[in-house]
Amino acid sequence: xxxxxxxxxxxxxxxxxxxxxxxxxxxxxxxxxxxxxxxxxxxxxxxxxxxxxxxxxxxxxxxxxxxxxxxxxxxxxxxxxxxxxxxxxxxxxxxxxxxxxxxxxxxxxxxxxxx
Numbered sequence: 001x002x003x004x005x006x007x008x009x010x011x012x013x014x015x016x017x018x019x020x021x022x023x024x025x026x027x028x029x030x031x032x033x034x035x036x037x038x039x040x041x042x043x044x045x046x047x048x049x050x051x052x053x054x055x056x057x058x059x060x061x062x063x064x065x066x067x068x069x070x071x072x073x074x075x076x077x078x079x080x081x082x083x084x085x086x087x088x089x090x091x092x093x094x095x096x097x098x099x100x101x102x103x104x105x106x107x108x109x110x111x112x113x114x115x
Contacts, residue, residue, distance in 0.1 A: 010059050049111035056103025063096045 070088040075082045 001085070004062075004080055011054055011058055015053075045114035049107040052107035052110065053104045056100050056107065059103075060096055060100035063094050067092050067096070 067089055071085055074085050
């Protein structure tokens with residue numbers, strides 16, 4: 001459990017360091033028609049989008065890991081139901097992946113439309 005928490009914290013730090021500042025840069029209106037870049041005007045939006053995407057992916061990893069471990073456990077206890085359990089595992093994993101994709105898409109929409 002401790003290693004899992006450490007991995008989650010490292011992933012969270014990577015999201016803060018990379019996605020937040022990268023999303024904070026935006027073009028500002030220049031009076032002479034030139035394009036200039038300013039920083040810090042939408043840092044919170046980028047930080048929130050990075051945090052949302054990171055937490056979505058971390059949650060997905062935890063969910064699929066738990067599904068896979070419990071599937072292996074159940075097949076080890078009753079090998080005759082392996083086909084049924086594996087089918088249910090694949091359906092559950094697909095639903096979790098769909099939720100993760102939804103979370104990442106919403107985070108990117110917040111980043112793009114929140115400026």
